[in-house]
Amino acid sequence: MKQFIFALLVGMSITQSSVASSNASVDSVIKSSFKNVSEVIPKHLILTSTEFKEVRAKAKASVDTKVYRYYLIRSKSHTIGKAVLITRKVRAKKATILYAFDKKGTLRFSEIMAFGEPPEYIPSQTWMNQLDNQKPSTPLMLGKDIPTISGSTLSAQSVVDGARIARAVYAIRLKK
Numbered sequence: 308m309k310q311f312i313f314a315l316l317v318g319m320s321i322t323q324s325s326v327a328s329s330n331a332s333v334d335s336v337i338k339s340s341f342k343n344v345s346e347v348i349p350k351h352l353i354l355t356s357t358e359f360k361e362v363r364a365k366a367k368a369s370v371d372t373k374v375y376r377y378y379l380i381r382s383k384s385h386t387i388g389k390a391v392l393i394t395r396k397v398r399a400k401k402a403t404i405l406y407a408f409d410k411k412g413t414l415r416f417s418e419i420m421a422f423g424e425p426p427e428y429i430p431s432q433t434w435m436n437q438l439d440n441q442k443p444s445t446p447l448m449l450g451k452d453i454p455t456i457s458g459s460t461l462s463a464q465s466v467v468d469g470a471r472i473a474r475a476v477y478a479i480r481l482k483k
Contacts, residue, residue: 406473
């Protein structure tokens with residue numbers, strides 16, 4: 308009986324995680340949000356100790372890694388934007404979100420690529436759309452600039468903190 312209950316619980320957590328993860332690829336998400344994309348080039352970066360401290364100070368959030376995956380978004384021969392993948396712990400499991408910026412540093416969109424928590428904690432697309440087209444000068448503070456989500460406060464906090472971290476990485480390292 309104990310083995311059956313364990314198998315049932317393991318099966319439930321696998322199902323919840325797989326339901327909560329996105330089937331969309333980074334390429335398809337970017338190409339659906341930017342016009343005339345000819346190429347999405349995956350890259351990675353490692354922040355220096357100084358850059359890491361700057362990102363942490365600018366983001367006003369806990370930052371636990373110096374390594375980031377980002378994407379150059381190109382149209383023919385010129386770069387039209389950049390996107391950064393940020394993975395953060397929500398409650399007990401992690402969520403990975405893609406934040407894309409245009410050449411001016413405006414946050415064009417954010418897309419949940421993977422979400423390990425139960426599906427009921429995933430922020431709605433309507434709520435996520437509030438992050439779209441946010442200027443670099445907007446502080447992006449939960450409860451002030453972006454409303455909270457009743458019942459999913461930790462998810463909302465993780466998404467907004469991730470947006471500030473992605474914006475800081477963009478400003479300090481990728482804008483050049």
